[in-house]
Amino acid sequence: MQKIKIAIGFLSVLILLSCYSTRIKVSNGQAEPDDTEREDALSGLWVRELDTIVKVKTITDENPINIRDCESGALHTVEYKSTFGGILLYLVTFGRKRTVKVKYVCIKESN
């Protein structure tokens, strides 16, 4: 019985964490570089991450999330991740809690 519970627990975590991501980038901008050892599609770029839960009230909608750390004031790449857990949270809270998992790369500041 204990093993079944562990297996179900493990499976639940897997399902909640299962995700897909979509990446959008501008074609006519220079991405902000960085010296990192990452080995994904954003290798060589300065990647910032936003991982939060946005809470909205019953009669007001959310405000935009302000990104303050792009010196150039512009975004180059945005990778949005959607998890099953995040969708479930949205459903059970009737849209009042929204999981936001975003990676972004700024445009390099022009000088």
Add this chain to the structure above:
Amino acid sequence: MATTKITERQRWDTLHKNGPFELKLFLSTRLEKKGNMPSSIDRYNDAATEIRKLLREALDKNEGFRAIGSKWSMSSIAHHEDRMHFNSFMNMKFPILASEMHPDSDYLQENLFFLQCGNQIKEISLYLQDLGKSLKTTGASNGQTIAGCISTGVHGSAIDVGSVQDYVVGLNLIIGPDPEDVIYLERHTKPALSNVLPDKINAKVIRNDSLFNAALVSLGSFGFIHGVLIEAEDQFLLTRYVRKISKDTALELARTLDFKNTTFKIPEEVDANGSPLRPYHYKVFINPYGNEDKYVVEALYKKKFDPLYKEKHGDPIPFMKEFVYRDLIYLFIKISERFPKAIPKFVKALNNTILPSEDEKIVGRLSEIFWDAGYQGRAFACSFGVDHKDSVKALDVLSQLTKDEGPIPGIFAMRFIKKSDALLAFSKFPFTCMIEIDGIQWKKSNKLMSLEEYTKRMIEVLKENNIPFTIHWGKNADWGFPKLAEHMFQDNVEAWMKHRSALLSKGMAKVFSNNFLKTAGLDHYEENASEDLIATIT
């Protein structure tokens, strides 16, 4: 004030993970905010002061200092175990004013631009685009910094243009920690600037062809390249075709570069007599394990700029680009290490994704044709320059080695570049054919030799077959091969080291040396190098 963030590190690696290498300190300089220092020249000079301060610290601590850009080189040329300086945020751009032109200059003022070292090719292209201008050529992609490009000899396959360093007409070097260590260097036979701009940046002017040609491909060792004066040209379009043509025709073109008398003809690209035009760019792709009687070739033709090109021909940049899953490639490599005979099958299976496909012509700017290259895994690349007349023989020798003693997980390509005047440019032949093998890194096994062994054998077989060659400074090679630099560049090696010795103090020559330079046998310092080598020639 420009500020430098200094971080303690244990290791550093290239973009394509050809290391890791040991490192003590990683430095990254950011310019003063425009609002705090509105004058661009003041900000540029402020950055120069910061670099001199950093050089002073390195010198006083008897440590090395190496500037790096986008770390695209696969060799260890960009590495120093003491201090590495990331300069990508030093990216100021200046048009040249009429009052700054040399009275004897043959250059058009509107085509000259002074760029700080950390400008990346893509941002330069976008900047020039807004002014109706374009770079003359780039590498196959656009992420390198301008200083990184010229230090290692980045090239495309612009047959009659040359490499990136070949449109550089002036250099602003910082060769030490003192105010008088800032110099502006250009050719005396082709002056570009008067002393107006050098005076603004507090630089001592040296006009000397030999010194300029020595410092042009500097391997990062002629001082800190702070600024680069380039000659751009009017914006233009390229029309790109990918075709499968007979192997014999593709190789005959490589050997002769005679595009007028060939059976390879694109109907739209002919002269008034119906003879094929000479392309701006020609590249041949070769699967060394295939027995195909046809090769894939890529030909680009230069056209006058038409602002309606996207409406007429579509967007040259694909909406979405597909890549093979990196994990799948790594799995192939793991299997290959145990079963090397599988490599030709894997290469064949991936042919359609590795090689460009025959499609409709694409029309776009230089910067759109040679666009972003996504990270595709731990890569290696070997690249040998030979006289194009020797290209077929050299390709045969290298691909035979790859089949007999490999196989190696990669494919070959040939690109062509006009001769460079730089002393250590690997494009040293009238037309250099760069024979490249690119692929994914593997580990040596009982059945598969290592990359180090492979690169050594490549040098050996070219020597055995008496084929003069050079090697791309930023690619994988057995750089410790005895007398390799002398074999490739003969007397130019000594001339390069003499000019370097004359320009740099002994202490600074050590600061600007690294293990790559030592391994390649290029770090010799000549105590009594003649001052004439660094004098302005009038």
